[in-house]
Amino acid sequence: MPTKAELGHRLRVARFERNLTLKEVAARCGMSATHISEVERGKTSPTIGALQRIAAALGEKASYFVQENNLPRVRLTRLADRCEYFTADSEGVPLRLEVVSSGIPGGYAQVFRQRLEPASVLRLPPRIGECVVLCVKGMVKMAAFGESHVLREGDTIQFRADDGSVSENISDEESETISILSGPTRLQV
Numbered sequence: 001m002p003t004k005a006e007l008g009h010r011l012r013v014a015r016f017e018r019n020l021t022l023k024e025v026a027a028r029c030g031m032s033a034t035h036i037s038e039v040e041r042g043k044t045s046p047t048i049g050a051l052q053r054i055a056a057a058l059g060e061k062a063s064y065f066v067q068e069n070n071l072p073r074v075r076l077t078r079l080a081d082r083c084e085y086f087t088a089d090s091e092g093v094p095l096r097l098e099v100v101s102s103g104i105p106g107g108y109a110q111v112f113r114q115r116l117e118p119a120s121v122l123r124l125p126p127r128i129g130e131c132v133v134l135c136v137k138g139m140v141k142m143a144a145f146g147e148s149h150v151l152r153e154g155d156t157i158q159f160r161a162d163d164g165s166v167s168e169n170i171s172d173e174e175s176e177t178i179s180i181l182s183g184p185t186r187l188q189v
Contacts, residue, residue, distance in 0.1 A: 002066060005042030007051075010065045012040040014058045016128055016183070028057035075104045085112070090125040090164060100178065109182040116140065116169035116177075126164040129183015133157050133167070138175030141168040151177075 002010065015025055022033040022040075029036075036054060038044045046054065048062070055062040077100065085097045101111040108129070116122060116138075133142060135151035142149050143166040144159040150170065151157055159165065161183065169175040 001068070003042070004045050007045070007065055008040040008042040011036075011054060011058070014060060014065070015040070018058060020058070025054065025057045029053035073104060075102055077102050090123045093122070095122060109180060112179045112181065114167070114177050114179060116167065116175045118169055118172055118174070120169045122167040124161070124165045124167075127161045127181075127183060129161050129181060131159055131161045131165065131182075132180040134178045136176040136178055138169060138171040138173055140175050140177055141170045142166070143168075 015022070022036055026033040026036055031050060031053060035044075035050075039046050039050075039054070051065065052062045055065060081102075083099050085099050087095050087097070089095050096115075098113040099110070100113050101109070103110040113136075114122070133140075133151065134156045135153055137153060139153075140151045142151055142157050142159075144157075144161075145163050149157055161181070167177070
């Protein structure tokens with residue numbers, strides 16, 4: 001049985017993975033956002049009924065949050081096991097990412113490889129966490145929090161992702177970046 005702190009952490013991660021606010025979960029389960037916050041911070045234990053309502057608001061069964069911790073703590077992603085993830089940026093432009101590291105359940109980090117054609121622009125929506133971008137090939141102009149920087153091969157930039165970001169390939173050839181995303185809003189792949 002997980003501790004109060006572990007249970008709260010699992011609930012919070014599940015809420016972030018679904019991009020829900022405390023108020024949205026509270027509205028879905030008929031509880032106060034303050035009480036849910038206290039549960040997430042491990043300050044109080046929910047009753048079985050409260051846990052069932054919170055879990056339902058998150059689209060899970062209560063048992064998912066109280067199961068013994070048998071989730072993997074290590075995950076190896078072999079080159080042959082890498083997959084591509086297709087989504088869209090904040091303006092609906094199709095986006096293809098290569099998943100370099102799938103992440104671990106309940107973990108906070110993932111690694112992606114992104115290739116951008118010349119003059120391509122990628123706008124990522126805000127998310128909780130941080131991002132580190134390494135320019136592997138070409139030149140990429142990165143903008144976050146009102147700052148803009150040009151990355152050349154070997155350059156890195158790190159920023160909080162809660163304001164979103166914009167990447168633009170400003171070279172005449174395809175650019176390539178490796179991005180490390182950390183935070184409870186891992187992409188589900």
